[in-house]
Amino acid sequence: MSSIPVGILGATGMVGQQFIALLANHPWFTVEWLGASQRSEGKAFKDAAAWRLPSHLPDAVATKVVETAAPGHAPKLVFSGLDSSVAGEIEGAFAQAGHIIVSNSRNYRMEPDVPLLIPEVNADHLALLEAQGAERGWKGRIVTNPNCATVVIAMALAPLRQFGLQTAMVTTLQAISGAGYPGVPSWDILGNIIPQIGGEEEKVESESNKILGSLSRSKARVELHPVKVSATTTRVPVQNGHTASMSVGLHEKPPAEAVIDAWRSFTGRPQDLGLPSAPPRPIVYLTDVNRPQPLLDANRDGGMVVTIGRLRPCPLFDYKFVALGHNTIRGAAGAAILNAELMHREGLL
Amino acid sequence: MSSIPVGILGATGMVGQQFIALLANHPWFTVEWLGASQRSEGKAFKDAAAWRLPSHLPDAVATKVVETAAPGHAPKLVFSGLDSSVAGEIEGAFAQAGHIIVSNSRNYRMEPDVPLLIPEVNADHLALLEAQGAERGWKGRIVTNPNCATVVIAMALAPLRQFGLQTAMVTTLQAISGAGYPGVPSWDILGNIIPQIGGEEEKVESESNKILGSLSRSKARVELHPVKVSATTTRVPVQNGHTASMSVGLHEKPPAEAVIDAWRSFTGRPQDLGLPSAPPRPIVYLTDVNRPQPLLDANRDGGMVVTIGRLRPCPLFDYKFVALGHNTIRGAAGAAILNAELMHREGLL
């Protein structure tokens, strides 16, 4: 199979860097184009951005010249790690110009005609792309992945829909890498908790309904799932891995074994299709009493797995548990790459 | 006023050290006796224990010889920071021998005839001491304070009883000092979250009902408050200060201003009596959107205040908020000292 060229919007930011790292040895995609703000334009990537990841910056990317974030030279498939302050306009321009934008930004996530994808959960939502093209007159398309905390929560909830999922109370403990760079000042977080993340709770409380929803008969909209989510989102001094303490209410309370089995047996299109970034099992349930833990579990299966533990009855709802996912991989760049892999195999690129 | 001599059981442990630190300049109490395990017996305190607090070890305590943890030479009033593996037997022996044990240990907390005190909340529960003496035939008595996480939660809930408090969903983010010394290995917690603390959730889920309950007509028992608490307790890399993300269900939902006013106007016997360790206001509500924070707020008013912030509606229950308290002061040694101050002013020493 010959390689598919891809571009990266917002290449110098931390999501952009994570895209570069994850695509370094990708079997299908090759980074051919880098777009960033004017400040970086015309510079070799290694001069435009300080590389802040432990993995090696590939030489081929290091020497590539960064272009301005405008359509023109970019290949058809473009990943976007743009800041939301500019993503709306730029991604729209690229879609109009015929590009397939696989975006990690929040701007288009809740648009009715834009898929908000977790490929294991709602691969069929890609059908919205037809309506998207028809309504907007774009030659290209935009596909999005959820907020980094929402991914963990929605993946943990997806297999519970069969039990009549009604409510989910969530408190997150989110890693500092979720805020990008420079992001959270060490003055604020070293040995400390910040009990609030601006705008995060609203995303967590609304995105899950779309992700878990069903495609309407017309295939032009998503019927929102009725689960009511209440979130408190906090920042903790952890490098990578968002933890969620969750309690769920179900229409009928199954035995605990059935819940665990629902998680462990959960798979989807990525597993069926054997997508390169797909973990063998999207959800891993851990039986040790003190798991999952960010330091030990966030990187499992390349950071693409959601680990869950501590399932036990809740005195108020039905079950309590703790879920964990890698926020910059499954919660950001890895999520978008999996979306693109799915689209490629579904013939949508 | 002449000084009241006090003893400390478990003096070499971290709760014991915190007792010593807080009593260093106490206007009423003077540390005259130190009891610990046989390993320390006969040694000067400074040789028996490594002092691990930033505050200065008082010279008078440093040179005091540690005795074995048995009644005999101890003064009448004895604070206990004993480990729960030995507290049951030893505290009982001291009570039988005529001592007033003001304990931070969990062993007697849920005994029907033992007060589980937060002086601002349930000072009248001291009336149980009469039944305690009658039933057990002890010359002395035992009074306890709650678990370090429960204190924060129960204080935040106490002023909400007037609104028909029914449910409380809680996720805690607890400091490492709550586990004593050596306590939590840095291998486990540096840059990490441990999503479980052994036995902690059970305490949080049961102790509040007793604390918030009413004295029975006989004054021999506490009628448990009906609030149902569901807790997930986690350990975070924070030195001091337990944070609780909470959502509460109320029989009738008051306006947010009424909730805040209930907290801000909340006072009790310690404030009425002007007890030395009593903060001017036991609960401080902070309006900044990202508060309370352990590093900034745990030490407020000598660490005896519970700070609360982020009150907002909950999509599932009525209100969500975040509460914080200093776990080794308001949640342990400071709590016991406030209990003893109350007992002294109520003529119970």
Added chain:
Amino acid sequence: MSSIPVGILGATGMVGQQFIALLANHPWFTVEWLGASQRSEGKAFKDAAAWRLPSHLPDAVATKVVETAAPGHAPKLVFSGLDSSVAGEIEGAFAQAGHIIVSNSRNYRMEPDVPLLIPEVNADHLALLEAQGAERGWKGRIVTNPNCATVVIAMALAPLRQFGLQTAMVTTLQAISGAGYPGVPSWDILGNIIPQIGGEEEKVESESNKILGSLSRSKARVELHPVKVSATTTRVPVQNGHTASMSVGLHEKPPAEAVIDAWRSFTGRPQDLGLPSAPPRPIVYLTDVNRPQPLLDANRDGGMVVTIGRLRPCPLFDYKFVALGHNTIRGAAGAAILNAELMHREGLL
């Protein structure tokens, strides 16, 4: 004694906030004027700056309106916590206009006619102020304190001059608060070491020579002390407290007891005069084998003490030891306040 009004330049920054905190209950000085950048001008302090210290923001300061950083309304005595990018020009303008500037900024430190003060070490360097006035034609004056790491090192070295101090090899482990706010991104420092701090080594390697030097016969210059200092400065995930691992070469090697005694007996003008911010002993030598430690020792005596430990022979030079000081108190705002206290008592305000 009636209160002396003071102003603070750079009031909204972290050094400015530390000035406000330390002056909150100062027996001599009262904050009457706040100057900051144009962005803050005309706003109440509490609206112009987020208060980021655990201590309480005094109400009188909270409501004070911030002015632009230009002479005019400020009182005669002005503390400066200005960023070095603007301190040179602004502090000069204030001095010209007749103000006494007690500055924490680096801009004037190495000017031959500007005192670089540690009051215990070189109080007599204040005599430079006469030459400063004569040469510059300023109605006011500028006095500076050293870099936050230099203070720790120079105080540890000062009592060793009697032994013929020749060389000092230093590696520092510096707290994140030394970089101000937002300062060091948590992405860079959480669970990590940054082995370089821009411009810091040059300061440490040059400032000590001036601080430890002698006033020339003319009293118009400082004869630099000949000690050669070599520094490696690193950033560590510590909130407050700079640690220095040091090895010194001496002309004649005294017994270890003599070194310890030199430190313990070291005092200066602040102790003679009983200045309000002066610690009883500026240097505290700790005998425990694993001290000093930032968390346990940085706040000793109000953060104005340098603690030293681990004195032992060095296979290469004469002695090795570890020194520690609170970087935002003894190393910044507290240093400047002690300078001003000295000047007041010396009749120089």
Added chain:
Amino acid sequence: MSSIPVGILGATGMVGQQFIALLANHPWFTVEWLGASQRSEGKAFKDAAAWRLPSHLPDAVATKVVETAAPGHAPKLVFSGLDSSVAGEIEGAFAQAGHIIVSNSRNYRMEPDVPLLIPEVNADHLALLEAQGAERGWKGRIVTNPNCATVVIAMALAPLRQFGLQTAMVTTLQAISGAGYPGVPSWDILGNIIPQIGGEEEKVESESNKILGSLSRSKARVELHPVKVSATTTRVPVQNGHTASMSVGLHEKPPAEAVIDAWRSFTGRPQDLGLPSAPPRPIVYLTDVNRPQPLLDANRDGGMVVTIGRLRPCPLFDYKFVALGHNTIRGAAGAAILNAELMHREGLL
């Protein structure tokens, strides 16, 4: 090539676990035997030890029954991660019984007839094994690797011998994983520095002389290298990676480029032989001004590389620089595995 069975002494400890992790997919060695203390005897490994590494515990090891730490059933080649309190006796017994002990423990390191190996530096020291057999009458042999901090320092120094290496002043900033489990209490190290590590400085100051020394003409001893090392060893809140701030004195000061070239061109037997755990270049010099950093650089090339940066003149000696290595890989288990690989290829197993 058929697989070589290996045993692990101290299998349940943290060095033992690191052995298991690194050998999981080793091309030559297969873990066939696990030895530990009596407490673990007869239990499956997964029941005897809590697995504390992020990498997956291999199933084949998880179910293997742990035996007591005595010779008998173990294969010929045995890695030892035993605690030094018991390693002396047990390792000796295994060597006597005919086993090749490749040990990470300190007990035999400084014995004149025991190789203290860094294969890139002193592979020829393996010749000591002949004398070892002759003198001790052992059927087996013992080979050791250096202390985890010494490895970093000695590797950085080895290429400087050509310039007449005379002195090395070192301050280390050591990760908590170096202390094993439970190791350093979080109470002591969270947001803190411990400026001392018991016994560590002595090791660093003596082991390098042996490692860098030359085999005597008789091949029965090592002529110690004359470099004088002075060390201060500190503990910092970092998970993995020991950092060393170093200054070296050389007989003749080469240009900085020559020093960097000496490091970059440095290779040894492991590279010549293409040993499986050998990094392509044992030393990587980084030109960015703020490197090396534990979080970004410790895991480079499987954690087997020492990274160096910040070379610059020293006012006191000749050059200063910062070196970093992964303490549990290149500094412990990985070091021992590389030793065994070398011995295998040299026909000594």
